[in-house]
Amino acid sequence: GQQVMQIPQYQHVQEGEDFTTYCNSSTTLSNIQWYKQRPGGHPVFLIQLVKSGEVKKQKRLTFQFGEAKKNSSLHITATQTTDVGTYFCAGRPGGSNYKLTFGKGTLLTVNP
Amino acid sequence: KAGVTQTPRYLIKTRGQQVTLSCSPISGHRSVSWYQQTPGQGLQFLFEYFSETQRNKGNFPGRFSGRQFSNSRSEMNVSTLELGDSALYLCASSWDSRGTEAFFGQGTRLTVV
Numbered sequence: 001g002q003q004v005m006q007i008p009q010y011q012h013v014q015e016g017e018d019f020t021t022y023c024n025s026s027t028t029l030s031n032i033q034w035y036k037q038r039p040g041g042h043p044v045f046l047i048q049l050v051k052s053g054e055v056k057k058q059k060r061l062t063f064q065f066g067e068a069k070k071n072s073s074l075h076i077t078a079t080q081t082t083d084v085g086t087y088f089c090a091g092r093p094g095g096s097n098y099k100l101t102f103g104k105g106t107l108l109t110v111n112p
Numbered sequence: 113k114a115g116v117t118q119t120p121r122y123l124i125k126t127r128g129q130q131v132t133l134s135c136s137p138i139s140g141h142r143s144v145s146w147y148q149q150t151p152g153q154g155l156q157f158l159f160e161y162f163s164e165t166q167r168n169k170g171n172f173p174g175r176f177s178g179r180q181f182s183n184s185r186s187e188m189n190v191s192t193l194e195l196g197d198s199a200l201y202l203c204a205s206s207w208d209s210r211g212t213e214a215f216f217g218q219g220t221r222l223t224v225v
Binding site for chain 2: 033035044048090098099105
């Protein structure tokens with residue numbers, strides 16, 4: 001079945017440093033979504049990417065979808081303590097299979 | 113508008129018992145998915161319901177089952193509980209399941225002792 005691998009599993013940074021998490025799917029995706037889960041909270045939707053090579057920005061966050069629609073990345077510029085949490089990617093295969101498969105997430109901690 | 117509501121928030125059960133968890137999606141949402149979250153395995157897909165029909169199922173044993181009612185509310189049931197079933201169970205609703213964002217509830221923390 002479809003697998004979504006996400007690296008790294010953990011990342012600790014100093015406040016102000018950049019952070020990137022990478023996501024790779026074993027199959028081509030129709031779209032990929034990113035979620036953030038704060039400690040003790042539930043996943044919250046950040047963004048969805050649909051087009052090959054798509055790049056979207058949300059303030060200090062930059063999301064990319066690979067040309068082959070099998071990989072994606074989330075980059076945070078100049079991290080802040082409010083960025084702490086686990087970032088998940090979630091991919092949907094094409095066709096009639098709508099199942100959303102989550103990566104295991106990257107836990108980001110930020111040292112002030 | 114009200115978010116996704118899961119009840120109960122916390123539950124402690126004994127091995128061998130059964131449990132039923134409830135999820136009320138956002139009004140108008142017809143798709144409800146269930147996930148099991150554990151520290152080592154992340155978010156694992158259990159099943160997805162759309163308009164009362166199970167559309168997708170994850171790789172969980174038959175002890176895990178679910179259903180969706182005509183008002184889109186969903187329940188999941190776990191029978192013959194095992195210690196390994198201890199986890200956060202998350203429900204997510206979306207308008208449909210073809211590419212719209214999923215809204216998660218706060219989850220039900222199940223502890224099996």
